[in-house]
Amino acid sequence: MEVETSETTKHQEFVGVDxxxxxxxxLSTGEIFDGVRSYKKYESKLARMQYLNRHKQKGSNNYRKACVNIARLHQKIANIRKDTLHKITTYISKNHAVIGIEDLNVSGMLANGKLSKAIADMGFYELRRQLEYKTQLYGSKLVIVDRFYPSSKTCSHCGEKKTSLSLSQRVFKCDHCGFECDRDVNAAINLKQEAVRLTVLACGLDSADTFRMKQEEKAGIC
Structure with missing residues (x-):
C-alpha cells in the first residue's frame, strides 16, 4: 500500500479520523484507508498448520519445526498489519496539524465474540499508539475525543443528535435538516469539529482561525 505525503498541505489543517x-x-476529508486484514488472509493456512501439529509427538523434531513455522506465520501476519498501519499513520501525522480520534474502548470491543476477531485484525490499538508518537515526531497534535461523544449519531451539519442509529445504516440522514452523508465521514467530521473545540479551549484562544494563524506563524508562512 503506497501512501504519499503532500508538503504543500503539511500541518495546515484539522482532521477527524473515524x-x-x-x-x-x-478521514473528515473523505479519504478512506482500508485495513489489510492479514489474519483473515492467512487464517485458513494457520488453522491447518496448527491442526496438523496437534497430531505430532510433542518434543519431536517434526513438532519443533512445525512450531517454528507457525511462529513465523504469526510474525508475518503481524508485520503485514504493522507495515500498513505505519504508512497510514505517517501520512496522517505528516499532513495535518491537529488530528481528532475517538478514545475507543478496545478491550471492551474485543469482548464481543462476533466482532473480536475482525477488530483485532484491524489493529486499532496499534494505530493509536503509532499516532501518539508520530504526531510528536512530525510536530502535529493528537486530540483524544471522549469515547462517550456521540460522533456517529450527531449531524455534522446542524448538530442534531439521533436517539438511535443501527450498525446496518451506512448513510447518515438527519431528520432535522435533511443532511445526508456517509456514516463514517459524518462521524469523522464530528471528531474534527470536537478536536477543534478542545484545541481552542486548551490553548485559551477565541477561535480556530486564531489557532491556524499561530500555526502558520510558527511555520514561517505569514
Missing amino acids: LGINHLAT
Whole structure:
C-alpha cells in the first residue's frame, strides 16, 4: 500500500479520523484507508498448520519445526498489519496539524465474540499508539475525543443528535435538516469539529482561525 505525503498541505489543517471494521480509517476529508486484514488472509493456512501439529509427538523434531513455522506465520501476519498501519499513520501525522480520534474502548470491543476477531485484525490499538508518537515526531497534535461523544449519531451539519442509529445504516440522514452523508465521514467530521473545540479551549484562544494563524506563524508562512 503506497501512501504519499503532500508538503504543500503539511500541518495546515484539522482532521477527524473515524475507525471502523468496514474501513480501518475514514478521514473528515473523505479519504478512506482500508485495513489489510492479514489474519483473515492467512487464517485458513494457520488453522491447518496448527491442526496438523496437534497430531505430532510433542518434543519431536517434526513438532519443533512445525512450531517454528507457525511462529513465523504469526510474525508475518503481524508485520503485514504493522507495515500498513505505519504508512497510514505517517501520512496522517505528516499532513495535518491537529488530528481528532475517538478514545475507543478496545478491550471492551474485543469482548464481543462476533466482532473480536475482525477488530483485532484491524489493529486499532496499534494505530493509536503509532499516532501518539508520530504526531510528536512530525510536530502535529493528537486530540483524544471522549469515547462517550456521540460522533456517529450527531449531524455534522446542524448538530442534531439521533436517539438511535443501527450498525446496518451506512448513510447518515438527519431528520432535522435533511443532511445526508456517509456514516463514517459524518462521524469523522464530528471528531474534527470536537478536536477543534478542545484545541481552542486548551490553548485559551477565541477561535480556530486564531489557532491556524499561530500555526502558520510558527511555520514561517505569514
